[in-house]
Amino acid sequence: MTSDLPIGVFDSGVGGLTVLRALRRRLPAESLIYLGDTARVPYGTKSVASIVRYAAQATDHLVSRGVKMLVVACNTASAVSIDPLRERFAPLPVIGVVEPGAEAAVAVSRRQHHLVLATESTVRRHAYAQAIARLAPGARVDEQACSLFVALAEEGWTDGEVPDAVARTYLAPRMTHDSGGPDTIVLGCTHFPLLHDAIRSAVGPDVAIVDSATTTAEAVARVLAADDLLTTHGRSGALTLLATDGPDRFAAVGARFLGEPIGAADVEVVDL
Amino acid sequence: MTSDLPIGVFDSGVGGLTVLRALRRRLPAESLIYLGDTARVPYGTKSVASIVRYAAQATDHLVSRGVKMLVVACNTASAVSIDPLRERFAPLPVIGVVEPGAEAAVAVSRRQHHLVLATESTVRRHAYAQAIARLAPGARVDEQACSLFVALAEEGWTDGEVPDAVARTYLAPRMTHDSGGPDTIVLGCTHFPLLHDAIRSAVGPDVAIVDSATTTAEAVARVLAADDLLTTHGRSGALTLLATDGPDRFAAVGARFLGEPIGAADVEVVDL
Numbered sequence: 001m002t003s004d005l006p007i008g009v010f011d012s013g014v015g016g017l018t019v020l021r022a023l024r025r026r027l028p029a030e031s032l033i034y035l036g037d038t039a040r041v042p043y044g045t046k047s048v049a050s051i052v053r054y055a056a057q058a059t060d061h062l063v064s065r066g067v068k069m070l071v072v073a074c075n076t077a078s079a080v081s082i083d084p085l086r087e088r089f090a091p092l093p094v095i096g097v098v099e100p101g102a103e104a105a106v107a108v109s110r111r112q113h114h115l116v117l118a119t120e121s122t123v124r125r126h127a128y129a130q131a132i133a134r135l136a137p138g139a140r141v142d143e144q145a146c147s148l149f150v151a152l153a154e155e156g157w158t159d160g161e162v163p164d165a166v167a168r169t170y171l172a173p174r175m176t177h178d179s180g181g182p183d184t185i186v187l188g189c190t191h192f193p194l195l196h197d198a199i200r201s202a203v204g205p206d207v208a209i210v211d212s213a214t215t216t217a218e219a220v221a222r223v224l225a226a227d228d229l230l231t232t233h234g235r236s237g238a239l240t241l242l243a244t245d246g247p248d249r250f251a252a253v254g255a256r257f258l259g260e261p262i263g264a265a266d267v268e269v270v271d272l
Numbered sequence: 273m274t275s276d277l278p279i280g281v282f283d284s285g286v287g288g289l290t291v292l293r294a295l296r297r298r299l300p301a302e303s304l305i306y307l308g309d310t311a312r313v314p315y316g317t318k319s320v321a322s323i324v325r326y327a328a329q330a331t332d333h334l335v336s337r338g339v340k341m342l343v344v345a346c347n348t349a350s351a352v353s354i355d356p357l358r359e360r361f362a363p364l365p366v367i368g369v370v371e372p373g374a375e376a377a378v379a380v381s382r383r384q385h386h387l388v389l390a391t392e393s394t395v396r397r398h399a400y401a402q403a404i405a406r407l408a409p410g411a412r413v414d415e416q417a418c419s420l421f422v423a424l425a426e427e428g429w430t431d432g433e434v435p436d437a438v439a440r441t442y443l444a445p446r447m448t449h450d451s452g453g454p455d456t457i458v459l460g461c462t463h464f465p466l467l468h469d470a471i472r473s474a475v476g477p478d479v480a481i482v483d484s485a486t487t488t489a490e491a492v493a494r495v496l497a498a499d500d501l502l503t504t505h506g507r508s509g510a511l512t513l514l515a516t517d518g519p520d521r522f523a524a525v526g527a528r529f530l531g532e533p534i535g536a537a538d539v540e541v542v543d544l
Contacts, residue, residue: 039322040312045426047518050311120521148434151423154317162420162441165434246319249392 003229006031006240007220008067010058013041014250015153015190016073017257019097019213023071024239026217027224031237034073035062036254037272039244042150043076044119044189051121055081057272059089061242068229071220072096075189075212076119079127093223098122100219101186101212102131108208109184112139115174117199118188120145128188142182146170146192153191154253163198171202187211194256241267275501278303278512279492280339282330285313286522287425287462288345289529291369291485295343296511298489299496303509306345307334308526309544311516314422315348316391316461323393327353329544331361333514340501343492344368347461347484348391351399365495370394372491373458373484374403380480381456384411387446389471390460392417400460414454418442418464425463426525435470443474459483466528513539 078096116128129141243250247267350368388400401413515522519539
């Protein structure tokens with residue numbers, strides 16, 4: 001019975017739809033319910049206390065609808081609210097995107113010299129640096145806040161002169177080191193995969209670029225299997241989309257992140 | 273008695289500090305209380321219903337502290353919430369920035385061909401186009417949403433390669449017309465005066481660039497005088513700063529908009 005409940009996915013806005021996409025690909029039979037807190041996006045420049053409160057309100061809402069697991073698909077919310085959420089909603093399994101992202105980075109890095117690109121709040125908490133250090137003690141982790149990448153991805157300016165110049169401005173000073181510079185770039189915000197090409201052109205061909213979406217979907221599959229929570233019905237899972245503000249903008253901007261069209265009529269507005 | 277109450281100034285975040293600065297310069301004896309809704313910034317991409325609700329909550333708070341007038345220093349909130357606020361809080365005088373900005377534009381324009389730069393929400397409401405049409409029937413008003421200008425101003429990237437490229441991308445297609453293009457640029461968002469130089473370099477030397485801050489301060493002085501509400505104490509007015517989220521970021525980013533340092537300890541956090 002429990003195993004046929006949906007997986008709840010919570011994000012500050014539309015960025016987490018990149019994680020939703022990876023979940024649907026990896027676990028097509030699972031039902032998913034996505035809540036984007038678009039009325040209060042972006043979280044990346046807000047205080048820890050506010051983010052923790054917002055995350056708890058969103059989780060309350062998803063739990064009231066019935067979910068078997070919570071995925072925090074926002075890096076900022078993962079960085080600051082995973083522990084309070086696990087404590088408050090135990091025994092609900094809660095998975096964030098930071099730990100899976102750190103795993104992916106450590107797995108591909110040759111010299112364990114990482115450069116994490118994230119929002120201001122995620123960088124201020126050193127969330128990735130700590131997660132990477134737990135997996136690879138002695139790793140070197142540089143961190144760079146890239147707030148403008150969020151605005152570029154939302155505006156749909158993902159290639160051309162402007163994103164190239166923004167990526168160069170953030171990244172060029174980070175790529176030159178006596179030691180040869182970082183060999184792995186961690187995309188520590190769900191918006192940043194859309195800027196992949198601009199980031200690639202700023203860092204050159206020899207650096208690995210990793211994001212959390214695929215490894216988060218793997219982590220979810222692992223936990224569902226371990227807890228005997230995989231769905232058994234064998235059909236394609238249902239998808240429910242919730243937002244805390246305007247369905248029109250959610251549909252228009254979200255489609256770029258989900259990688260498929262979204263109808264505004266399919267987005268239910270909820271008040272947290 | 274009433275005349276010695278402060279003027280309440282409400283904004284979605286720190287941008288309205290450019291208006292606060294103009295008010296202090298024009299009316300140095302007036303006390304001012306500024307409320308920046310930094311927990312829910314930016315308003316420019318949110319729905320009308322949400323913005324109207326936020327504006328009413330902020331005004332409730334300022335009224336509960338005692339103010340003799342309300343200045344809505346946010347273009348987006350002015351564009352969508354002035355009428356509901358005037359209705360709900362009558363007889364409190366409520367002044368927005370759109371009407372004064374439109375007045376300034378009509379006053380300087382030679383051919384009455386305007387290009388309004390604003391947020392998505394302000395453009396969607398055609399707030400400036402309507403205000404300009406009331407003052408100059410037959411004026412031509414083009415509108416361009418420039419969401420990235422907000423992010424650039426908050427990041428402090430106000431000159432150099434990136435803002436120049438962003439301004440060019442938004443504005444170059446707007447400047448060529450059979451009729452010769454717009455002769456007046458209206459900065460319809462309080463963040464945009466910080467991008468003045470990049471905008472100037474994109475539009476060339478022959479176009480007038482106007483913003484609302486100075487004319488809004490003039491409008492406030494006019495209403496205070498007409499309603500016999502000018503303060504009589506003759507000292508320098510006090511300044512109170514309120515925010516709905518992190519005082520550290522308000523102080524750091526806000527100083528660029530206010531044009532003078534802000535101490536984080538001087539910012540009081542309020543919950544709306």
